[in-house]
Amino acid sequence: MAQMMKIAKIISTKAVVINAGIDNHLRKGDKLEIIDKFGTDPVIDPDTGKSLGTLDLPKGELIVTEVYPKMAIAEAPRKPAIPYLSNGIPGLPSIQNDLNVDPEQITGGFPKPSGEQIKVGDIVIKRS
Incomplete structure (x- = not known):
């Protein structure tokens, strides 16, 4: 079973705070998934x-960037600014995607609403 956490705070359109940290074995660089609905079929x-399990409906992906004892900051993944250079050559710029957060819950930054929004209390999992 995947470790379940929740979004505790939305920092910006690119970063959130998760209610788990070092005490929950989270590490910098861990990949997380925000879940909209857990599969039932x-x-x-x-x-x-x-x-074999169920297919969950994800809202977004996160990468842990800072870890504290009981919480962590996680951000939207970065991708190369030039799509065909997917290996990411050092020195080339990269683009960071926006997370689809609820703009009313942002404590800084500009909102960009669309589709199912990420909200405080949303479930986040680390796939093992």
Whole structure:
């Protein structure tokens, strides 16, 4: 089972605070996923007939950038500014995607609403 956490604070359109940290074994660089809905229909293995799990509906992805004992700052992943250079050559600029947060809950920065918004209390998981 994935470790479950929640968004405790929205810092900006690019960063949030998670209610877990060093005490919960989070480390800088950990990849997290914000979940909209947990899947309910099991995927069944055609060979064994056993459940393989469910497909969750994600809202967004995060990378842990700072870790404190009981909380962590996580940001939207960065991607190369030049899409075909996906390996990321040092020195080339990168673009950081906006998180789809609820603009009324931002404590700094400019809102960019669209689709299902990320809100304080949303579930965040670290896939193991």
